[in-house]
Amino acid sequence: MNDAVLAASGIGVRFGGVRALHDVSVAVRPGEICGLIGPNGAGKTTLFDVLSGMRRPDAGRVRLAGVDVTARSPVWRARHGMRRTFQRQQLFGQLTVADNLVVAQEGGRWRRGGTARSRARAAEVLAACGLDGLAGAYPGTLPVGLARTAELARALAEPPRVLLLDEPASGMTEEERQRLAGVVRRLAAEEGCGVLLVEHDVGFVMDLCSRVVVLDLGEVLAEGSPARVRADPAVRDAYLGSTEAGVTECAPPDPR
Numbered sequence: 001m002n003d004a005v006l007a008a009s010g011i012g013v014r015f016g017g018v019r020a021l022h023d024v025s026v027a028v029r030p031g032e033i034c035g036l037i038g039p040n041g042a043g044k045t046t047l048f049d050v051l052s053g054m055r056r057p058d059a060g061r062v063r064l065a066g067v068d069v070t071a072r073s074p075v076w077r078a079r080h081g082m083r084r085t086f087q088r089q090q091l092f093g094q095l096t097v098a099d100n101l102v103v104a105q106e107g108g109r110w111r112r113g114g115t116a117r118s119r120a121r122a123a124e125v126l127a128a129c130g131l132d133g134l135a136g137a138y139p140g141t142l143p144v145g146l147a148r149t150a151e152l153a154r155a156l157a158e159p160p161r162v163l164l165l166d167e168p169a170s171g172m173t174e175e176e177r178q179r180l181a182g183v184v185r186r187l188a189a190e191e192g193c194g195v196l197l198v199e200h201d202v203g204f205v206m207d208l209c210s211r212v213v214v215l216d217l218g219e220v221l222a223e224g225s226p227a228r229v230r231a232d233p234a235v236r237d238a239y240l241g242s243t244e245a246g247v248t249e250c251a252p253p254d255p256r
């Protein structure tokens, strides 16, 4: 995929005797929302770690907007437009939600309060995420769904070129999930951001994504439109179960 904003090719990672990823290739185009699903232990988090620079792969390359970033640090990748959210929230607990977004923009230059420009951008992003009433709240006081939304807002504090979302809907109410889906759709459609989404809630992934990649035992098992992936017998065997109502997930949502 030559026009990809993010492309990983031939990725291999081993943890001692465990083959976590083997010859995995994934690409995301600008403005595309791509899902990454698979059973527990399939290698999704390890792949996110490789894409974001937190883990060097034993094999393969990662390209950001065509530039080989395999040897680049997470900070370098973030500076060049790659953002990631985590299963465990990473907000600074001693700062307000708004200040978390200000710090995300200013990094080491940050002084308490931040610049007017950073504060204005933080307010704009919080409003877009439906968090305008919580700018002064501390992350630790927020229920899990709102804290995850705040984590997403922090990832958007500087407009990203590509966004890696790690189980963003986990612990969210239906209303929060709808809002999350709206924010991600707008980001992709209006700002051309490429999104790669790991999520155990298969219904959420199938609704939101135009393409889905299925990992199993560290390898790409299937890839294609949600309808195609849903109908794939190998995917059903490895991950999806059939019910009268349709396809549901087998792996339980991560309670973290």
Ligand SMILES: Nc1ncnc2c1ncn2[C@@H]1O[C@H](COP(=O)(O)OP(=O)(O)OP(=O)(O)O)[C@@H](O)[C@H]1O
Pocket (backbone or CB within 6 Å): 015, 018, 019, 020, 038, 039, 040, 041, 042, 043, 044, 045, 046, 047
């Ligand atoms: N630091 C580590 N040391 C040893 N083995 C690891 C380590 N991290 C992951 N693994 C192993 O690598 C494989 C892939 O794990 P990974 O966490 O990437 O899967 P996952 O698809 O994200 O799972 P989950 O859905 O449960 O988060 C698993 O077999 C896991 O036990």
